[in-house]
Amino acid sequence: MMLMKRRDFLKVGAAAGAMASLYGCAGSGKASGHVVVVGGGYGGATTAKYLRMWSEGGVQVTLIERNPTFISCPISNLVIGGTKTMEDITVSYDGLKNKWGVRVIQDDVVAVDAAKRTISLKAGGTMTYDRLVLSPGIDFMWDQIPALNNPEAQAKILHAWKAGPQTVALRKQLEDMKNGGTYAISIPKAPYRCPPGPYERACLVADYFKKNKPKSKVVILDANEDVMSKKGLFTKAWSDLYKDILEYRPNSEVKDVDVKTTTAVLEFDKFKADVLNVIPPHRAGNIAANSGLKLINNRWVDINWLSMEVNGTPGVHVIGDAIFPAPTMPKSGHMANQHGKLAAAAILNMLSGMEPSPTPVVMNTCYSFVDAKQAIHVASVHQYDAATKTVQPVKGAGGVSVARSELEGKVALGWAKNIWADSLA
Amino acid sequence: MKLLPTVAALSLLAATGAAHAADPNLARNLAATCANCHGTNGNAVKGGGIDALAGVPKDKILQKLADFKSGDKPASIMHQISKGYTDEQLDLIAGYFAAQK
Numbered sequence: 001m002m003l004m005k006r007r008d009f010l011k012v013g014a015a016a017g018a019m020a021s022l023y024g025c026a027g028s029g030k031a032s033g034h035v036v037v038v039g040g041g042y043g044g045a046t047t048a049k050y051l052r053m054w055s056e057g058g059v060q061v062t063l064i065e066r067n068p069t070f071i072s073c074p075i076s077n078l079v080i081g082g083t084k085t086m087e088d089i090t091v092s093y094d095g096l097k098n099k100w101g102v103r104v105i106q107d108d109v110v111a112v113d114a115a116k117r118t119i120s121l122k123a124g125g126t127m128t129y130d131r132l133v134l135s136p137g138i139d140f141m142w143d144q145i146p147a148l149n150n151p152e153a154q155a156k157i158l159h160a161w162k163a164g165p166q167t168v169a170l171r172k173q174l175e176d177m178k179n180g181g182t183y184a185i186s187i188p189k190a191p192y193r194c195p196p197g198p199y200e201r202a203c204l205v206a207d208y209f210k211k212n213k214p215k216s217k218v219v220i221l222d223a224n225e226d227v228m229s230k231k232g233l234f235t236k237a238w239s240d241l242y243k244d245i246l247e248y249r250p251n252s253e254v255k256d257v258d259v260k261t262t263t264a265v266l267e268f269d270k271f272k273a274d275v276l277n278v279i280p281p282h283r284a285g286n287i288a289a290n291s292g293l294k295l296i297n298n299r300w301v302d303i304n305w306l307s308m309e310v311n312g313t314p315g316v317h318v319i320g321d322a323i324f325p326a327p328t329m330p331k332s333g334h335m336a337n338q339h340g341k342l343a344a345a346a347i348l349n350m351l352s353g354m355e356p357s358p359t360p361v362v363m364n365t366c367y368s369f370v371d372a373k374q375a376i377h378v379a380s381v382h383q384y385d386a387a388t389k390t391v392q393p394v395k396g397a398g399g400v401s402v403a404r405s406e407l408e409g410k411v412a413l414g415w416a417k418n419i420w421a422d423s424l425a
Numbered sequence: 426m427k428l429l430p431t432v433a434a435l436s437l438l439a440a441t442g443a444a445h446a447a448d449p450n451l452a453r454n455l456a457a458t459c460a461n462c463h464g465t466n467g468n469a470v471k472g473g474g475i476d477a478l479a480g481v482p483k484d485k486i487l488q489k490l491a492d493f494k495s496g497d498k499p500a501s502i503m504h505q506i507s508k509g510y511t512d513e514q515l516d517l518i519a520g521y522f523a524a525q526k
Contacts, residue, residue, distance in 0.1 A: 050457070053465070054450075334461055341457045345450060357448035363458050363509060365502065379502055381509020397509030401501065408501055414473035419461045421470050 031055045031351040033130035036119060038109045038287060040065030042333035043320030044135030045096060046340030046423040052100040055348055062103045062127065063096060064119075067164070070424055073194065074333050074367075075416050076163040080171050081204030082212075083372045089163060095425040112291040114313045131347050133308075133317045134301075135336065136285025137162070138193050141299075144281045146256055153259045160201075161193060161279050173275045174205060180215040181274035186254040186264060188281040189223045191300075193321050193331045196229035196378065198222075198279060200368035203234070206242040207371040218246045221264060221271060223253035229330070230368060230378055230400055237370035237404060254278055284322035293318065300324035305390050307346035307356040308339055317343045326382060326391045330364055337423050338362035360384045362391055367412030375409040376401040452517035455510070459518065467522040479525035486519035 035051055037044045040063050048063045070091040078084035096102040108122035112134075118126045140159065142149040148157060160170040174183065183205050187198045202220050209216040227234055227248070238246050256265040262276040283289055283299035294302040294312045301318040303310055305326065308317040320336035329335060339362065346356035363381040370376060380398035382391035401408055448454065456467070459478070463469050467478035478486060492498035493507040507515065 049465075054453070337461055338458060341454070341460075345448075345454045345457075349448070349450075357451060357454060359448070359451070361455060361458055361510070361514070363506060365462060365506070377502055379505045381506060383509070394509040397505060397507075399505040405501075410474055411501065414470075414475045415462055417470045417473040418464055418475055422460045422465050425465075 030058055031348045032058050033351045034060040034062070034128070035131045035133060035347060035351075036127060036129040037061060037063045037133045037135065038119070039135035039137060039285070039320075040067070040070060040093060040096075040104070041135060041137055041320065041336065042419070042423055043137075043336030043340045044133065045070060045093075046337045047133050047135065047319065047344050048096055048102045049100050049423065050341050050344035051347065052102055054344060055351075057101060059348065059351060060103070061101075062105060062129075063093075064105045064107055064109055064121070065093070066106065066108045068106055069093065070420075071163040071167075072333070072416065072420065073161075073163045073197070074419075075413075076160075076167050077197065077201045077204050078369060078372070079163075079167050080160065080174070080201060081208050081369075081372060082171065082175075083204075086168060091420050091424050093424070099425070109287050112287065112316065114291070114316050117315055129315070130351065131315055131317065133319060133340075133343055133347070134285075134288045134291075134322065135318070135320045135340070136287045136322050138282040138284065138321045138331075139286045139289065140280040140282050142280060144188075145254065145278060147259055148257055148278065148280065153257070156259055157257055157262065157276050157278050159279050160277065161197075161282075170275075170277060174208065177213070177216065177274050179213040181213070182217045182219060182272075183209075183275045183277065184219040184221055184264060184271060184273035185277040186221040186252075186279060187223055187228075188279055189253065190228050191325060191331060192279065192282060194333075194366075195330050196234070196366060196368045199227060199229065199234045200370070201277075202246060203237055203242070203368075203370045204372070206238075206246045209245055210242065216245070218242070219271065219273065220246070220248045221252040221254055221266070222248065222250050225250050229366075230376055233376040233400060233404060234368075234370070237374075237376075241371060284318070288318050288322045291316075296324040305384060306358065306360060307350065308343040309346070317347065319343050328380065328393045329362075329382060329391070330366065330378075330380075332364055332366050334366060334419060335362065335364045337419060338364070340423075358384070358386070360391065365415065367408065367415055369409060369412065370404050373406050373409045374404040375412040376404045377408060377412075452521040455514050456518045456521040459522075463522075466525045468525070478522040481522060483519045483523035486522060487515065490515045490519065 037048045072089040093104045111120040158170045160166040206218045254264045263272040293310045310316045319339035321331040365379045367375045367377045378400045381394045385392040469477040493503040
């Protein structure tokens with residue numbers, strides 16, 4: 001810069017002037033354009049709201065979601081345990097529509113044409129976008145559990161890993177099960193959605209059995225070699241609260257099932273349960289996995305952490321459980337909400353001709369119930385690292401609860417109320 | 426022509442600033458990472474049991490955060506989360522929430 005000549009000064013001056021006015025645009029909400037968001041879960045709903053809020057209505061946002069209402073996966077294990085209802089975990093899209101002016105369309109997106117910047121809807125027709133955000137969550141790799149690869153089998157051996165009708169159906173199976181029966185839950189190899197979720201579910205089913213069907217058992221068939229999240233806290237809860245009820249089996253990958261006898265087929269063994277709850281391995285949701293986007297391990301979308309834009313596909317951003325995670329980053333609703341804000345901020349910059357922020361930060365908080373009232377948590381903060389071009393967990397920050405408590409159970413429900421409002425209201 | 430050196434100097438400052446730069450919405454973006462629990466723009470849901478931060482004086486928020494970081498203020502989770510942010514980031518976050526209604 002010291003060697004710069006006068007005419008170069010003038011050029012820089014013009015560029016800086018243009019930049020300053022663009023900065024002004026972003027700050028005063030003058031970004032414009034049309035953003036289509038696909039998927040109205042934690043990630044997509046948050047993106048839609050924050051795009052409208054931060055652009056002060058300057059950016060048009062269309063949210064396409066196949067379900068009529070938002071149903072939360074977090075807290076849904078309490079529905080399965082019998083202490084909460086579906087109504088408790090259901091939130092309307094009216095806040096996004098009426099308060100924030102998001103156009104919400106109940107439909108499915110069947111194709112993305114990233115070159116033409118259009119999407120195709122299941123109901124027919126196409127829609128153009130300036131920027132596209134895919135927040136499709138996960139879909140299951142049914143071919144990994146061959147006998148489950150048909151709708152009849154899937155209606156009998158449930159995953160309940162997407163909150164909705166399967167949540168209700170699993171609760172019903174548990175209610176119908178005889179006292180003295182066995183509930184088995186299988187966990188796929190990591191990475192999978194909600195690392196502590198299966199262990200939480202096992203706890204809450206054990207709590208239900210303890211109080212209502214005390215001769216019954218819970219068995220965890222974990223494909224992983226050890227408990228994947230909050231290990232000390234979960235194992236303590238199991239020994240303190242469910243000693244003769246709950247059994248944990250590591251290295252127990254379910255390879256197939258016998259649907260008729262509700263039997264899990266392991267590598268060298270079989271396990272027959274009365275209620276068999278198989279969580280199959282999963283990957284990025286169909287629309288992200290099948291649209292020619294760059295995948296890692298043929299499963300998760302490869303994104304740029306400054307913008308959540310897909311590497312190699314300009315104009316398309318992917319967030320939430322569908323992405324290849326940064327180091328130690330969990331696939332969680334909380335994290336999807338954070339991705340949504342990162343994407344919204346970056347998109348508004350890009351629609352104003354600016355670069356995305358060079359220093360994004362995301363954080364995670366995750367509560368798990370170990371019985372109907374007591375909960376435990378894990379938290380982490382992830383800061384962008386220019387050297388590795390990813391967000392890295394901050395050393396010395398984050399951590400888990402000292403011990404399970406009813407206080408954390410109350411905070412967990414407060415967390416839910418707040419994140420639902422932050423994402424949708 | 427007398428104006429030129431001043432314009433050039435200002436432009437240079439602007440250009441250098443833009444190259445390294447902090448995003449003009451950095452405080453807003455950082456504060457949004459707190460909103461999952463503390464509410465959009467710090468307006469926590471009433472009755473949710475989690476502190477609202479909107480309109481709380483900056484000094485008060487910073488003192489709380491410093492006490493969480495040092496361990497002086499007992500917490501279930503904030504001592505772990507506050508350590509994930511630099512003091513400069515916490516300053517921006519506190520300033521942003523203080524300015525919200």
